[in-house]
Amino acid sequence: MAARVEAFVRDTVVPFEGDPRRTSHGPKDELVQELRALARDAGVLTPHVLADGEHLSHRDTALVLRAAGLSPLGPLAVNVMAPDEGNMYLLGKAASAEQKGRFLAPLVSGAARSAFFMTEPASEGGAGSDPSMMQTTARRDGNHWVINGRKAFITGADGAALGIIMAKAEDGASLFLVDLPDPAVRVERVLDTIDSAMPGGHAVVAINELRVPADQMLGDPGAGFQLAQIRLAPARLTHCMRWLGACTRAHEIATDYACRRHAFGKALIDHEGVGFMLAENLIDLKQSEVMIDWCADVLDSGALGTAESSMAKVGVSEALMRVADRCVQVMGGTGVTGDTIVEQVFREVRAFRIYDGPTEVHKWSLAKKIKREWKAKQP
Template identity: 70%
Template sequence: MNNDNMGPVGENVFPDQARAAEIAERVERFVREEIVPYERDPRRDHHGCPTDELTMEMREKARKAGVLTPHIFPDGGHLSQRGTAMVLIKSGLSPLGPLACNTAAPDEGNMFLLGKMGSPLIKEKFLTPIVEGKMRSAFFMTEPAQEGGAGSDPSMLMTECHKDGDHWVINGRKAFITGAQGAGVGIIMAKAPEGASMFLVDLPDPAITIDRVPNTIDSSMPGGHATLTIRNLRVPEQQMLGAAGDGFRYAQVRLAPARLSHCMRWLGACIRSNEIATNYVNRRQAFGKPLIDHEGVGFMLAENMIDIRQAQLMIDWCASVLDAGGNGNVESSMAKVGVSEALMRIADRCVQVMGGNGLTEDSIVEQVFREVRAFRVYDGPTEVHKWSLAKKIKRNWEREQS
């Protein structure tokens, strides 16, 4: 196992570091030995995403190995964000690793949200089967851009809900809902008279129609990214998360950790891609010497080493802010931009130094390039985060002038 650039960083030891390191070691061994061989498994859907049959088979192996949902404990406890980073980076060493270990999006973010904010009923009915890896979940917020719906700007939310007795009735359209097809639990964001609200629903439901699942550049998430219609969906009042109008506040609880866990998982994938590229350029001969000895190639791997370390340090820094009780909104925006752009450079260089071999499905290098390209858009495009940060810079300046 190659552990370069993957251990804890900094001199300050955090309380659950030893426990996280032990879990991370077991997760890495499991992913490398048990899950990497599944990368050639043909059980995929119409655009290459793993089927639920494949997912559940891998999860059963993870369950037997004691690495299913490894960052959440039977007593409801959770590793610190720094500890979670150690584990999720390891699970990301294969694009299939997060699915197998139940650390993948959107489930990981949904578990975090429901664990923090769910009522006892919601935790028992909806959270428990997700944590146990028996169901997948989906987060219904984004809406079709062509219809003027919410995307990076959640205030454009068009899906509506109204009270009817002891139920809420929801109507609207959603788009790019990751994993909706095949999910057993849905978290739906809708606009009530009091403001944005969240609801927990059992899936499938006849009131929710999947209109299409478009082919997208990425192919790691079961169910793809569906466009769907919600028609007169009735949800019991007790399945509202919190109170009417709490939706955006609760979304903020999920937002920063979910952004950061994306960074963790895809860093793991890029570390593995870099391992594959490094092995290739040390073995491949051209113009009388190994490719690594050609400056143009060697320098790219040196730049990868720098970007990997910088990404890890930024993840650790943002995780430390969250562990200290900060909401991490600004820090996670910075991490999302810095890490996703660094990972894109790493993935691109891995493809480049492998030449034609980097363009084929013979290794995960080509897939990781596609996945990371999508990551630059998911959970807020780079430009939206920069714009948000620029607004904060302006606010801070104006405050200093007053």
């Protein structure tokens, strides 16, 4: 399957990289649906979900998502892009049979997009890296829940058909499944951000007296944080998988440039300053691959993998940032233009160091774990 996805991305998706329907707020849904129709015809749509609804192992998913990531449009085309991929995983693990039929099936088919509403505006003291600061509220009203609050950086909210909203109920943070659009969920603005790969961009959203039927709560009241953990550790890792594919492609482009371009009497790659950068890329790419596979094995063992996914997120995002930066440097002026995807990969890998938890938050979490383990060993 990974080989089929790679062939589809290289042969069919890559020619769309110059399509004018790609905007600063992400590709238009018209383009996404056209690509997904091609993926459906090629038998590679939603390749990480099996016919019986089960997911590939995390180790196998790594092969498929790396192949999809070879183009910025690849994950969208084959329906393995965030936030849909993570939302599919969560719904597959935690939704009732009725909820799966209503909310999961349209995602798996590629007919609909979704959004995960957790982060809140920092200016209002809302939840970000610390979800315990959640200010969005949910109160029970008969057989409904009524949700109020504001969310920020909500990927794909503009144009999503499904929302998974985290709100603080009397029993604690809870998750709710919501049909979109809804007049009670208003996109205030789509932010101008450094990345441009996500349809709908990243939005600030106001939620005002949103009424949600009680049977659309995901799991039990107060189980929001526990359910979010089911999603978050694998989602961190799938980000790493896709970006490894993107940086592999950027490295291929930079290598081709360095081998063809001549200066001072020889090919650029024959100058140590350039050749060594490409050699360092090879090392960082391989280390990223190994770290992803290691963390995938941990998740496949049934472990929650919180610490391991934090380590992988930090290690891979920092390594791939170095790779993308070197690719730009090797290509000089061409590297900062839109003539290739290298410039886009560089921009968006920079954002990846923040998304799904900034490097520093993961290091802080790991440092707390180190201290706990030290204390446990003291007499």
